[in-house]
Amino acid sequence: MVPINMENIDTDQIIPARFLKSTIREGFGENLFRDWRFTETGEMREEFPLNNPLYKGKILVAGKNFGCGSSREHAAWALADYGFEVVISSFFADIFKGNALNNGLLPIQVSEDFLQTLFSLIDQNPETLLEADLETQTVKIEKLGLTEKFEIDPYKKTCLLNGYDDIDFILAQTSQIATYESGRNYSY
Amino acid sequence: MAKTLFDKIWDAHVVSQKSGFPDVLYIDTHFIHEVTSPQAFEGLRKRNIPVFRPGQTKATADHNVPTINQHLPIKENLSRLQVEMLTKNCTEFGIDLYGLGHPFQGIVHVIGPELGLTLPGMTIVCGDSHTSTHGAFGCIAFGIGTSEVEEVLATQCLLQQKPPCMKIEVNGKLQKGVLSKDIILHIISKIGSAGGTGYFVEYAGDTIKNLSMEARMTICNMSIEMGARGGLIAPDETTITYIKDREFTPTGNKWTQLLDHINSLQSDNDAHYDKVLQFNAEDIAPMITYGTNPGMGTAISESIPDFSGIPEKEHYSFQKSLNYMGLEAGKSLSGKSIDYVFIGSCTNSRIEDLRLVAEFVKGKTKSEHVTAWIVPGSKQVMEQAIAEGLDSILASAGFELREPGCSACLAMNEDKIPPGKYCVSTSNRNFEGRQGPNSRTFLASPLTAAAAAISGKIVDVREFID
Numbered sequence A: 001m002v003p004i005n006m007e008n009i010d011t012d013q014i015i016p017a018r019f020l021k022s023t024i025r026e027g028f029g030e031n032l033f034r035d036w037r038f039t040e041t042g043e044m045r046e047e048f049p050l051n052n053p054l055y056k057g058k059i060l061v062a063g064k065n066f067g068c069g070s071s072r073e074h075a076a077w078a079l080a081d082y083g084f085e086v087v088i089s090s091f092f093a094d095i096f097k098g099n100a101l102n103n104g105l106l107p108i109q110v111s112e113d114f115l116q117t118l119f120s121l122i123d124q125n126p127e128t129l130l131e132a133d134l135e136t137q138t139v140k141i142e143k144l145g146l147t148e149k150f151e152i153d154p155y156k157k158t159c160l161l162n163g164y165d166d167i168d169f170i171l172a173q174t175s176q177i178a179t180y181e182s183g184r185n186y187s188y
Numbered sequence B: 001m002a003k004t005l006f007d008k009i010w011d012a013h014v015v016s017q018k019s020g021f022p023d024v025l026y027i028d029t030h031f032i033h034e035v036t037s038p039q040a041f042e043g044l045r046k047r048n049i050p051v052f053r054p055g056q057t058k059a060t061a062d063h064n065v066p067t068i069n070q071h072l073p074i075k076e077n078l079s080r081l082q083v084e085m086l087t088k089n090c091t092e093f094g095i096d097l098y099g100l101g102h103p104f105q106g107i108v109h110v111i112g113p114e115l116g117l118t119l120p121g122m123t124i125v126c127g128d129s130h131t132s133t134h135g136a137f138g139c140i141a142f143g144i145g146t147s148e149v150e151e152v153l154a155t156q157c158l159l160q161q162k163p164p165c166m167k168i169e170v171n172g173k174l175q176k177g178v179l180s181k182d183i184i185l186h187i188i189s190k191i192g193s194a195g196g197t198g199y200f201v202e203y204a205g206d207t208i209k210n211l212s213m214e215a216r217m218t219i220c221n222m223s224i225e226m227g228a229r230g231g232l233i234a235p236d237e238t239t240i241t242y243i244k245d246r247e248f249t250p251t252g253n254k255w256t257q258l259l260d261h262i263n264s265l266q267s268d269n270d271a272h273y274d275k276v277l278q279f280n281a282e283d284i285a286p287m288i289t290y291g292t293n294p295g296m297g298t299a300i301s302e303s304i305p306d307f308s309g310i311p312e313k314e315h316y317s318f319q320k321s322l323n324y325m326g327l328e329a330g331k332s333l334s335g336k337s338i339d340y341v342f343i344g345s346c347t348n349s350r351i352e353d354l355r356l357v358a359e360f361v362k363g364k365t366k367s368e369h370v371t372a373w374i375v376p377g378s379k380q381v382m383e384q385a386i387a388e389g390l391d392s393i394l395a396s397a398g399f400e401l402r403e404p405g406c407s408a409c410l411a412m413n414e415d416k417i418p419p420g421k422y423c424v425s426t427s428n429r430n431f432e433g434r435q436g437p438n439s440r441t442f443l444a445s446p447l448t449a450a451a452a453a454i455s456g457k458i459v460d461v462r463e464f465i466d
């Protein structure tokens, strides 16, 4: 796990605007948390958790209201491109949550208590292992017998597990869309 | 059953509902810009499908564009490529583009309303969180990610879970010098930058009713800064007067039908809201932010909170924020020297904002050490400002009127606040580095920003008004 014990981490920190000029989805991981990872002159900021070799793994643990601010999906792309598969927080901003789910990055919302426990466990032992299971919707630390359930939109869960596609799903209903368009009270 | 305005618009746009699935929601108008659309078009190419209803998507170039010499090719390579890519995509997929040089060009949330593309009762989306702005017209308007942009291009619909609805009522008379920007900064400072997360907000109350359309847009614009998906205000005479006779506003029969439709766009009296908050206009003073999220705001006449007012587990984030800003807990911001003033962004770059600023600075001169930029929200706003002679008033006061775009709101172009410098900005976000790496942002109203430019420091604008 990689802990960033800060609240309100906004998408401008996850991927600063000046790196949004690419027209493809790949390669954003390089600039993930750019200004927290590196100084203006490009030197590594040792104190930032992503630069700490003790913290490893595919799970990012962050303070409440993670992903607030801009709707840039580049934030989810950057996290996934960097290698994260799961983000744990006690609260996610809506648009970020949707973007993450649309990119196979699992946002897991846990209670504030559980989150604080995680932070202190990682503090005591940076190599603490946590297991996240989408099927049973649980996160657990086996060794300590610590478990917590999490919620996920059932549709999104199916998508993540079975690889559904929103566009295919809606395109299968084009005749309904046409009926809707011609039948409504007021159209623009 | 009694319905809120939000329920009414939502329900009228549901194409299909299936248990266990989100609603298929029909989208009337889709706006796109150069930054969040290229990967969506790429997706369509991969699927080998066209844009489903190309006439319902409108494009503009705003985030990345320079604000001087817009007639010349964009110097910065990547920015130019991104803008060129938008042109290419719009041509290939048959979408109207109001790009650089076009008389309709401007910030996407400024041009939609001013062109009559934003109308009451619509569903509107855009790959941009401040799409909430359009809610001022009584629409359901919200920001989406690029995968969803692709979804709307491909189907004119979105799979969406219906969010709960919150009502925020503001009643009473505003004090002199207090603008709608202060109302929304006040609300966010009270409920926090996550206080609205998950909700759609309806703003109501007589204070809101008495606001102009421009002022209402400023409020709805910043709904996202409290975490809400969007914000909306029931349409009324003010709305109708604003939309009438605009470029794309329907005429003739269609207009009469629209007026009829607008009549139905009100929340029922006994409609149920999942949450209700109330504010008093008299309690609102000119506001300023001191931290690195929009919830960290205070009345200029008061001090930055001290640690006693902050929950213990937030102390670290709070201190980190103040360190970044170079400020101290418990101190007053009044008198703090500043370096830049930025009047612009989809929050406050409309003609009314420019008029207010021009009226305020007329006959005054900006402080010598301050750089003051005014970036109009659109070509039309710019032309209007020139037609009204605001440009010369602003120029004599030492303000630089630039060409339209997002500019220093997110500093994707050259308009950056240098590291460590302080900027009083009428934009909507004070995140670390938002206006340029290590820049420091104070969010405020256009009047407060203008007063700061004149004084060279943060002042309570009420000192200028008697």
Ligand code: SF4
Pocket: B062, B063, B107, B108, B109, B128, B130, B345, B346, B347, B405, B406, B409, B410, B427, B428
């Ligand atoms: S002005 Fe700022 S907030 Fe508005 S659309 Fe542009 S970048 Fe986004």
